[in-house]
């Protein structure tokens with residue numbers, strides 16, 4: 001039995017379990033009863049064991065039948081860390097592998113690192129195992145919109161708050177994500193941010209649909225009193241077009257939630273300065289990057305949205321505490337000058353509100 005306590009450490013293994021490490025030997029759980037764990041050496045034929053109570057060693061047999069392999073232990077640590085990141089993050093799997101491997105190349109590099117790296121499995125040999133880590137966390141993919149059935153964590157933020165706000169329609173589903181406090185910020189309009197969520201629609205190759213989406217997206221920039229006119233004008237033109245696409249769920253959604261609901265909550269015509277297009281731009285470019293992943297699916301998208309929500313939530317707290325904000329970028333300054341010119345032209349009666357809306361919609365880089 002132990003008099004002096006063994007200095008053991010623990011490393012994560014797959015499926016949320018742990019391994020125990022003592023003096024370059026790794027031990028795995030053999031038995032567990034409440035807080036008592038019986039560990040045996042990871043080398044199968046070795047008789048070495050350790051018993052712990054609440055992770056504190058209370059007994060052991062440390063006679064191994066083999067020398068320690070510190071390099072192999074380090075390999076296990078690196079691989080487990082990579083797998084843990086694959087389970088926890090939305091970063092592409094190859095990027096995680098690359099980042100963690102590159103971290104090993106430091107001024108501390110020595111013969112031990114060299115030996116460890118020689119034993120480290122390459123990406124092609126780990127690829128399927130790493131992708132499996134991620135797939136295990138993702139439910140079976142729905143085969144149609146009808147089968148989308150979001151449950152538990154997929155309806156919540158990373159902080160387990162309600163995130164799925166609207167789940168509407170059957171064959172043409174519309175999902176809207178927002179937290180109560182996000183809606184509150186939007187309603188208070190205290191940082192003049194407009195989140196153009198919900199515009200994720202494939203409208204390429206259909207000019208009429210393309211124009212419809214643009215006209216919906218530009219509504220926040222149209223004078224509040226004219227939003228209705230601009231939108232119903234867009235709907236009229238859509239009816240006269242040849243498009244056969246079923247746009248009703250989308251147009252109904254815009255009409256109900258944007259046009260007929262409290263327009264002043266999200267309208268930005270009065271907003272001066274770079275914030276107006278800045279946030280829309282940032283949102284769209286982020287979404288675009290995300291959609292370019294090789295195999296986007298609804299859960300990849302949701303993970304991205306959740307990450308985005310968590311980041312924005314924390315950024316908001318940082319800004320409120322006086323944290324440094326990004327400087328206005330030239331591009332946005334120019335965009336806003338252009339928008340201001342359009343507003344002037346509209347106020348002087350040089351252009352109609354419809355011309356204003358269509359021209360302004362091209363300031364939003366939607367495609």
Ligand SMILES: [Zn+2]
Pocket residue numbers: 025041042043046047048064065066
């Ligand atoms: Zn052993």
